[in-house]
């Protein structure tokens with residue numbers, strides 16, 4: 523009943539079209555068919571990995587967790603319902619929109635919207651970037667990672683993801699506030715049943731859109747550098763400069779996507795054998811770089 527990987531992310535926006543140009547021209551994703559004015563971005567053989575629907579606000583609508591089988595999905599649903607969580611089965615129409623066989627929805631203790639599915643449909647069409655991006659590191663490791671806010675329910679959310687959902691600890695990072703009187707930042711990095719260092723991280727401070735950041739992993743440093751060139755050519759502001767993280771060893775930069783949803787574009791993320799791993803506790807986020815561009819939007 524382990525969670526296999528992060529399969530898709532759904533956002534809402536009053537202006538989904540902004541994601542089309544950002545995805546296709548800046549990141550190098552493909553566009554996939556999507557209904558009702560939505561924008562679907564494809565980064566591998568899956569039908570899409572990011573879906574942006576028309577909505578009143580720029581907001582995280584669903585984190586789609588992949589389960590390995592119908593039996594695993596049913597067991598997870600029973601497990602969560604048994605813990606007293608409200609679970610809602612997706613309709614056939616909703617499942618079709620997500621290109622999944624079956625799913626259900628619930629929320630975590632911090633209010634983040636979760637979906638669990640099995641059986642991605644419409645897979646197989648190869649990824650061919652419209653601007654020549656070579657590809658993204660996905661497969662069994664899923665689309666990348668997402669960091670969400672667990673402000674106000676940090677410990678409860680951590681216990682939910684580890685004890686109830688069965689994600690594993692990767693790193694527990696505390697960054698002392700640079701300003702007196704401001705809270706420290708804390709991030710709990712958690713892995714699913716695949717080698718990616720973390721598929722989810724929980725952040726202790728609030729996020730206006732619900733997405734602290736979303737990470738897509740490119741195949742090599744040249745691809746990351748070319749993406750950074752495209753960002754700078756368009757004068758799109760960075761949230762953080764190029765740098766290398768200590769915990770997953772990723773070289774990346776953070777760019778403000780549409781509606782200031784931050785995207786981390788990286789490469790060289792660690793892939794681990796969890797049977798030989800000891801979770802880490804850290805206070806230093808980076809080997810170098812990742813200077814935050816305070817005040818930038």
Ligand SMILES: [Fe+2]
Nearest residue numbers: 667735737786
């Ligand atoms: Fe990240």
